[in-house]
Amino acid sequence: MTDPNMTILYVDSPVASAAFYSELLDKTPVEASPTFALFVLHSGSQLGLWSRHTVEPAATVGAGGGELAFSVSDNDQVQALHDAWRARGLVIAQAPTTLDFGHTFVALDPDGHRLRVYALSEG
Known part of the structure; x- marks a missing residue:
């Protein structure tokens, strides 16, 4: 494969x-x-x-049906990107938080696709 x-x-x-x-x-x-x-x-x-209006075969997924993930090296970079993207006017769907895999936040693109930034937990 x-x-x-x-x-x-x-x-x-x-x-x-x-x-x-x-x-x-x-x-x-x-x-x-x-x-x-x-x-x-x-x-x-x-x-x-x-x-989404011209793709063939027609897409059945609604708006915001995907997520792009951006890996960064540490929690400080997560916070810095959050602050920069928020200042640029991106909608923040999830404020910086720590989940089981690491520190993360989620912003949205103009079509509602998720833009996740994360730093993996050490360990």
């Missing part, structure tokens, strides 16, 4: 979502059209933003 190397989020407007993720990731999409945008990430994986 091969390893997945792309995450696709179904979005209302790939153009608007590409602008959001360009700023969030500090990257320019390698492909951008009214129906699809594609980012190649530092890890080599890809993030696709596909119009």
Whole structure:
């Protein structure tokens, strides 16, 4: 079996979502059209933003049906990103908290997809 190397989020407007993720990731999409945008990430994986109105076969997932997770090295980085994203106006769905796997918070993109930042617990 091969390893997945792309995450696709179904979005209302790939153009608007590409602008959001360009700023969030500090990257320019390698492909951008009214129906699809594609980012190649530092890890080599890809993030696709596909119009939920044109994807075939039709998507059955409602708004906010996905989560992107961003691993950071420690709790201070979790807090720093939370503060920066909140200052940029991102909706915070979960304030920084410690769960069984580590310290985390969750923000939302314009389509309601979750953006989880976390630092794993040591141990």
